[in-house]
Amino acid sequence: MRQALNYAVNKDAIVRDVLKGTGSLSKGPVLPGTWGADAGLKAYPYDPEKAKRLLAEAAIPTASPPPCGCRSPARACRRPWPWSTVMQSNLKAVGVNVTLQTMEWGAYLTKLRSKEAGALRAVLDGGE
Helix, strand or coil: CHHHHHHHCCHHHHHHHHCCCCCCCCCCCCCCCCCCCCCCCCCCCCCHHHHHHHHHHHCCCCCCCCCCCCCCCHHHHHCCCHHHHHHHHHHHHCCCCCCCCCCCHHHHHHHHHCHHHHHHHHHHHCCC
16 A cells, blocks of 8 residues: 555655755655665656556555554644645545544644554554
8 A cells, every 4th residue: 555655646746846846755764865765765656547556456445545644843733734735636536535634743642652543653664
């Protein structure tokens, strides 16, 4: 599913159109140029058709996927960032419905550490 979601999101368009070129793409969970970044990783290209195929092969019910999340600064938890709505739209185009939820930073951390956050924690930690 993680691969499918990576193919489904047009990250180049987000950097170009939403961030107006002020950001850069990360090819993995670690920012480029920081300790632990692997310069040899290849970025997932935007390929919504491949995303649909992978979801179908995995037999994952796209109408109700497991919860996913992403890290963001504390101030971002008070409102969805523009890129999150673009991601939501990209995912919907491949059949994955995502609900954006904003919450106070402390509540977010509590939820992240709870049993309820199994899939969320796996996404954030880069696990399966």
